[in-house]
Amino acid sequence: MSLKPLGDRVLVKRVEAAEEVRGGIVIPDTAKEKPQEGEVVATGEGRVLDSGQKVAMSVKAGDKVLFGKYSGTEVKLDEEEYMIMNEGEILGIIE
Secondary structure, eight states: OOOOOOTTEEEEEEOOOOOOOBTTBOOOGGGSOOOSEEEEEEEOSOEEOTTSOEEOOSOOTTOEEEEOTTOSEEEEETTEEEEEEEGGGEEEEEO
C-alpha cells in the first residue's frame, strides 16, 4: 500500500533513536521520548494560494528533517509507522 500526500502535506518516517543506557538502567520503550527527526518518504504537490498559483515544496523525498514534538498525525501503513504533517510543521532539513 502506498500513500500520496495532498497539497502541502509531507509523509515522514521517524528515524529510530540510538538506545542509550545510563548507569546500567534500561529505559522501557513506553518511557522513551520519540525522536523528532525523520526521513521524508513522499510529498504533496505544494500549497495553492488564493490566486491559484502553486507554491513548490521546499522538501523532497529522501531529505532528513527535524520537526516539532507534537507535530503531525501518526499513521500506520503495512505495519510501518509514519507521520503525516504540513510542510510548515517541519523546522529544518538536516544536512
